Amino acid sequence: MKNVINYGEKGIVFNIQRFSVNDGPGIRTIVFLKGCPLRCKWCSNPESQSYSRELMFNSKNCIGCGKCKRVCKRGAIDYSSPYRVDRNKCVNCGNCAKVCYPGALVMSGEEKTVREVVSELKKDSIQFRRSGGGVTLSGGDPLTQPEFSLELLKACKSMGWSTAVETEAYVPADTIESVIPWVDVVLLDIKNIDTDKYLRYTGVNNDIILKNVKRISELGVRTITRVPVIPKFNADEKSIGKIAEFTRSLGTVDELHLLPYHKLGVNKYKCLGRKYELENMETPDREYMEKFKKIVESYGLKCNVGAR
Numbered sequence: 637m638k639n640v641i642n643y644g645e646k647g648i649v650f651n652i653q654r655f656s657v658n659d660g661p662g663i664r665t666i667v668f669l670k671g672c673p674l675r676c677k678w679c680s681n682p683e684s685q686s687y688s689r690e691l692m693f694n695s696k697n698c699i700g701c702g703k704c705k706r707v708c709k710r711g712a713i714d715y716s717s718p719y720r721v722d723r724n725k726c727v728n729c730g731n732c733a734k735v736c737y738p739g740a741l742v743m744s745g746e747e748k749t750v751r752e753v754v755s756e757l758k759k760d761s762i763q764f765r766r767s768g769g770g771v772t773l774s775g776g777d778p779l780t781q782p783e784f785s786l787e788l789l790k791a792c793k794s795m796g797w798s799t800a801v802e803t804e805a806y807v808p809a810d811t812i813e814s815v816i817p818w819v820d821v822v823l824l825d826i827k828n829i830d831t832d833k834y835l836r837y838t839g840v841n842n843d844i845i846l847k848n849v850k851r852i853s854e855l856g857v858r859t860i861t862r863v864p865v866i867p868k869f870n871a872d873e874k875s876i877g878k879i880a881e882f883t884r885s886l887g888t889v890d891e892l893h894l895l896p897y898h899k900l901g902v903n904k905y906k907c908l909g910r911k912y913e914l915e916n917m918e919t920p921d922r923e924y925m926e927k928f929k930k931i932v933e934s935y936g937l938k939c940n941v942g943a944r
């Protein structure tokens with residue numbers, strides 16, 4: 637493995653979140669990277685999907701000062717629209733966000749070097765040591781920024797921190813081969829085994845994903861399967877059973893987490909000027925989740941019903 641670290645490598649990060657206990661062992665800091673090839677209808681981080689910086693507008697914070705309209709050279713600020721920003725005209729330059737002091741307009745995503753992110757993460761190193769935690773890369777899918785993720789993971793390992801990556805595995809096999817050797821735990825999203833449903837609800841085919849999942853399991857890295865439980869998509873005994881059976885068949889994965897559907901990200905769609913398609917979807921209740929947990933356990937897997 638090549639050990640030289642390129643601390644100047646740049647990536648687009650949209651959040652760094654501390655004190656997570658759901659995203660790998662111990663207490664962890666999550667670095668959220670922009671970019672995802674999937675378009676899951678239930679995504680609670682829609683600002684993560686685009687690979688570029690993106691303007692968000694939250695009407696609750698707007699005081700109507702008009703500064704945004706004065707600085708926008710594209711004429712993209714539209715007071716008559718509930719979304720405020722005309723996305724056909726906006727080029728995400730960020731000028732309006734710079735003058736919006738109440739924070740109604742904010743840019744999601746910032747270019748950062750590996751050095752800058754590591755310097756931020758160093759603030760948590762005592763906590764990593766005490767709790768057995770570390771750094772988790774999430775997104776989006778961090779493997780869609782492969783060079784940045786690789787250098788950041790190498791830097792984290794050089795600090796002695798535990799590393800985890802959350803991925804959908806919809807990436808070229810080469811990326812898996814290069815990045816996974818620097819990862820202690822893979823949090824692997826397997827959403828459905830049914831190819832048609834996968835395509836209908838996420839916009840991509842799961843063939844590549846299932847192949848990559850097998851490759852990850854062959855590489856011998858500790859892997860936890862994570863399944864978002866979504867009504868009409870996979871919240872039924874047959875779908876959960878098939879995912880558990882597939883996970884068991886890998887031979888190297890003994891843990892599966894079920895993540896019940898929630899609506900925490902719905903307002904972000906409005907902030908991005910987008911429509912949320914699952915408006916009337918209900919969160920699966922506790923009884924259902926317990927039933928699914930038992931199905932997973934019947935395949936000899938440890939199962940948690942978790943958040944996120």
Ligand code: SF4
Binds near residue numbers: 697700735741
């Ligand atoms: S600058 Fe911000 S607070 Fe002022 S009108 Fe524009 S969005 Fe509202």
Ligand code: SF4
Binds near residue numbers: 708711721733
């Ligand atoms: S990001 Fe730039 S183009 Fe878009 S609304 Fe703001 S100032 Fe106008």
